[in-house]
Amino acid sequence: MSQAPARSLQIESSARLSGRVTVPGDKSISHRSLMLSSLAVGESRIEGLLEGEDVLATAAAMRAMGATIERSEDGIWRVWGVGVGGLLQPAGALDMGNSGTSTRLLAGLVASHAITATFVGDASLSKRPMGRVIDPLSLMGAEFTSSPGGRLPMMVRGLCPAVPIEYTLPVASAQVKSAVLLAGLNTPGITRVIEPVPTRDHSERMLAGFGANLTVEASNRGRVISIHGEAELQPQQIVVPGDPSSAAFWAVAASIVPGSEVTIANVGLNPTRAGIFTALRMMGADITEVDPRTVGGEPVADLIVRHAALKAIDVPPDLAPSMIDEYPVLFVAAALAEGRTVARGAHELRVKESDRIAAMKDALQACGVTVEEFDDGLAITGSGGEPIPGGGTVASLLDHRIAMAMTVAGLVARRPITIDDVAPVATSYPVFFETLEQLAGRA
Template structure:
């Protein structure tokens, strides 16, 4: 799973207007959860539109290692035969999570309340990411965790059975921590509560309820209170995964900044806990129209038509941060082409992603002629007023797929060619990204 092979550099093929229709990969968050919950249901679940990137395939491999049968049909539909809550088996070897922080943190939660022991390993980027925010509540539930220094991978979780229900108030806004605790709660007798002062993406709650878990969400004095009754019996489901808004983000920004562009992005998930970038871009003046708005599997979905527009710098509202945390690199690129300056703060979380995305994007933008100021929790970006940026620089992606894709978009409206040092990590979330760039720009990259 690790990207230990030699890097794959890429030179962005310069200005080209984008036109056409594309469909982005399935939502990564929903894909991970659909595999995990299907593996805990008894019977056959079917998943259509699953994101087939390396991160999600790591989750599939881990669930197979713990007893689930997971098969991809020739029709592209995945069929999962689950083992039931409480039925996970002891994996024979370490679970290699590759680059996937979501897989790691959520699966630690699953293991924490089962009578098994699992060792988690990952690539260099994942092994540098701290896991303490998840290990703290799981230890309170009774799991025993042995981690490498700094609470990093490799890390071993010895599950507690029975685990202990807890009331846990999230110290940071993190859907991964919330989800890890809720997944541990599935096999824990009694009621486990997660208190969320700042709402984060709610795919876990929607999907747990869809699979038949006893779950309530209420507004309390300290925030949202999610209560889950343990020893759940999950029922198999048929799931259609909407397109990933985090992947659609790159085309929304690209079509907005490249003159003459007109792109339709089909089947984009518009869950309000994930649609912050759409809101922010519209505040900047982007031309984004929702076509055929519909609900698929409990999730709001639409086709998005995005046309080139003149963007203006804004102060991004702090309360948008949780609903667009993965889209900040793309937003910084949009800001680079806006009129005036954009201040995007309230996003400390970016420091502990696949890379330090604040530092990495600042360096990447500055290398290509964009003036920025770095803050502890974000960036101020001075825009070109719609003109081409200078370009000519080489981007250090730091093994981060979103840095690679964001700066590829920046290179589409640059005077000099932008070079990306390594696009191999893009396979973790969006294997077809560069083919779709060729399709939309009407030429081979």
């Protein structure tokens, strides 16, 4: 998967945003639906799959390991799986592009199969640490050969049968948890993951939905997730809800652009993912949930978001796991709020597609916003609802969320904001800019 050519874009302030949008399918659920469908025996159908570059990298990798994956003209994806334990040796390296989720979760799958896979990625992904999955998967018997610092390119030699383990997460990471659980699928015995701080639970929900013998219990050590190995997964029909991470950009944009009212349809509101909406409401955002319902075991609703005067808050650190990908756009909301917003407890931002703490500090400062950096977050002095100065050039650092967050900032800037490269947006939201044009009435 070659890296897309850089594409700079200048963002100008916008009049009110208005309309109804449907955001792409949830990225986390899309990845997992392809992986587990590929391990079931029979045909699974997936509706609403996110067709961004990250998810397509997962689809390509599962095809390379034996699954048959096709997209119909009606937009429904059909997957014929190989069964747990049935993954085949890939003929070449697995190109993960920019997708850390694909890399870490697939490393878990490979770890308990008698195959060897080499993972490669783009320049951004190749800087991201993989030691956090190498450590527990090595305890299960997999062998790793990685680049210095536990980075890509990385070769994984799986062991079958692997060794079941009990593993306490040293950091709050749904990817590490999921990698160990996926390795446990093809491991005899019971594999346990203990998470002192709850993280997004899509893997647990979907594994149970496919028929894995999985339990979740509370203990004084945290949530204990146990999976019985050598599972037989049953094919499923999956409807992927809208991605709350993608919805967050429109929720913030509608909140800060005067006169706006935007309806965001079919948003997944899993409580382990919906922290951004909690934080925005604490700041005074006007967000109404309409038609709450359950789709495929996930809570879903339409959101109506209207412009509101935001006030600064101290963001509760315990919200971090449920909104870790949404901090960049929350920082933009803080830049328009009244007062000084402090967001700490988000160390994980340092090791995402970019160092998102440093990247957003530099981006906002370039546009005239007063920012203080901590090792685990930022303090941002807001404009009290007035447009920010703008006029800066922002480095997206191959990070889709930096590019989209600063696009939202550009909608309320006195002078245009230039983003050096918006091509990475295609990894998660291919029609982001077309949707913006529609909401702004320019389409």
